[in-house]
Amino acid sequence: MNTANEQSGGQQVAAIPSVTPSAAKQARTKKRHVMQIFEDVPKSNFGIVAVISFGIMLAIWSVLSYGEFVNPLFLPTPGRVLNTMFDLLGTSTYWHHIGISIFRVSAGFVLACIVGIPIGLFAGTYRYGEAFVEPPMEFIRYMPAVAFIPLIMVWAGIGEWAKILLIFIGCFFQLVLMVAADTRLVSKDLVQAAFTLGASRWQAIQTVIIPAVQPKLLNTMRLILGWAWTYLVVAELMAVNSGLGYAILKAQRFLNTDQIFVGIIVIGLLGLISDRIFAFLNRRFYPWV
Structure with missing residues (x-):
């Protein structure tokens, strides 16, 4: 009886067609749709x-x-804009505009990160910190940065600090709220595990929360840097004689639309390059994300 069952079972197993891993993978690939969600x-x-x-x-x-x-x-036609771009990039004056604009954006962005990231970590880590920080930040972030120009000119004059301060204001409040939101996404189980192992409050922040938030933080900084570039032209409205925003406004006075297009394209390219740098750093330092 056992022999018959074994033979019968063997026949049943033999009747099932064998599927190789490669064939199964090909079958799954064929079923995939080109617009598969999250694929x-x-x-x-x-x-x-x-x-x-x-x-x-x-x-x-x-x-x-x-x-x-x-x-x-x-x-203007793409060909005309391209010729104008080559002509402008062949002059030292336009490279000076590019350099000073990069400096203003970088300075405002770095200042916002230095001040805003610790405040955002504080607001995201402690509930009392959230209650103290986020309501005024939520209130101020809806105020347009352009509205601060008269105050900035009173506080900082019309020099470089005025442009940097405007870019800082445009980035700071958004950055604080986004860092706080990133911090709250850290798993509470990891923090409790650190306390179980004898970590103090500061050690838990230093060894658990900050490392866990770093991948999201770098991505948030990447987004904020994009906003910093959008505030550049606004910042260069204030009594300037250099910068890409100044070059665009000067071209607008004489209806040189090809030069306006060049300025917009150059700003877009600089923003794209900075964005790709942050994306590369995110993949380089946090490949598991």
């Missing part, structure tokens, strides 16, 4: 889609400008 895609495909996106934007611009659907005075 990873190969880096090559991602890059191709990104290039296509920029190509569509360039095509629309080309059709509108070369077809003269828009007055060339208001919408």
Whole structure:
């Protein structure tokens, strides 16, 4: 009887078709939809889609400008803008504009990080800190940074500190709230485990909370740096004779729209480069994220 069962069982097992791992993987791949939610895609495909996106934007611009659907005075052609860019980048004056703008953005951003990150960690770690910090921050962050220009000119004059202070104001309040939110996402179980192992309050913050929040913090800084670039032109409204914002406003007075486009594109490229640097650092230091 046992022999018959074993033979019968053996026949049943033999009747089940064998599926190799590679065949199963191919079957799953065939079932995947190109727009699968949260599905990873190969880096090559991602890059191709990104290039296509920029190509569509360039095509629309080309059709509108070369077809003269828009007055060339208001919408120059891509070729004209490219020639103007090469001409401007060939002058030391324009590189001076680029350098001083990078300095202003970097100084305002770094100052906001130095002051804002500790306050955000405090507000995210302690409930009393949240009650003390977040309500005024929530109130002030809805005030447009441009509204502070008269006060900034009274407080800091019209020198470099005025531009840096405006970029600082545009970044600081958002940064504090975002860092506090990142800190509250740290697992409380990790903190309790540290206390169980005998850690003091400061040791728990130093060895658990700060390391755990660092990947999210770097991503938050990346977003805030993008906002810092958006405040550049506003900051350079205040009695300046240098900077990319100044170059754009000067071109606007004489309706040199090709130079306006060049200034906008250069700011976009600088912002993109800084964004990619932060993305690289995030992958380099926190590859598990």
